[in-house]
Amino acid sequence: MKLALIASLAGSAAAFTSAPVKSSSALYMSETPTAVEETVEETVVAIEEEIVVVEEPKYMTINGWTADENKPLYGLPGAIAPLGFFDPLGFSKDVELTGAKRLREAEIMHGRVAMMATVGYLIGESTPTITYGMDVHHTIANNQIPEVPGTVLFPFFLAINISEALRASRGWVEPGMGPVFTLRENYYPGDIGFDPLGLKPNDAEGFVNMQNREISNGRLAMFAAAGMCVQEQINGKGILENLGF
Ligand SMILES: *[C@@H]1O[C@H](CO)[C@@H](O)[C@H](O)[C@H]1NC(C)=O
Secondary structure (H helix, E strand, O other): OHHHHHHHHHHHHHHOOOHHHHHHHHHHHHHHHHHHHHHHHHHHHHHHHHHHHHOOOOOOEEOOEEOOOOOHHHHOOOOEOOOEOOOOOOOOOOOOHHHHHHHHHHHHHHHHHHHHHHHHHHHHHHOHHHHOOOOOOOOOOOOHHHHOOHHHHHHHHHHHHHHHHHHHHHHEOOOOOOOOOOEOOOOOOOOOOOOOOOOOOOOHHHHHHHHHHHHHHHHHHHHHHHHHHHHHHHHOOOHHHHOOO
């Protein structure tokens, strides 16, 4: 910057030199403006580069993911082969970032519940005496729950209530503290911090792989759990019974 100032002063001084020295300064003058221009240009470029470095990123990076408006669902994982990004009804089209995160949060949570439901179905029907401490005669999709006494069910519902309350406080903006129905800016959908075995990878690529596996298993489990409900309601038999066990 100092250099640019000196150069421009030299340029203007040369411009005001009197007539007699004009001829001798002609050569000087013809070169000086380009040198000044170059210096000014270099200075401007240098300042611009500095501005770019200082600029804040628009979206924060969480678990190696930075929202990208140009990618489907802001570049969140889950576009898995063979279908790739699959959204024929366009649920995620034109949604804002918070809407996209909410869709993924719902998908992950439904997937997790369905994975537990699928396993729970088989356990609840094959070993009810261990699961409930009593024998039950109905299948799960055909009134098993009313058959189980409230004293047994209460701990289950309490556990759901507590875990849902924890999830809400981790992931969601408190009512009255901002827009309602909004996930926190620094919350990654599904990352409620529950990882007792320390399985969460630290690198971005490993995290995406694990996300893709969880999402795949969750999607499969949603179909499986729905299929089990429908199957039991069609013929009234338990799933293992249907399979011939
Ligand atoms: C937990 O149960 C209480 C009492 O019924 C209820 O007010 C609260 O909304 C429940 N919390 C969640 C997250 O379901």
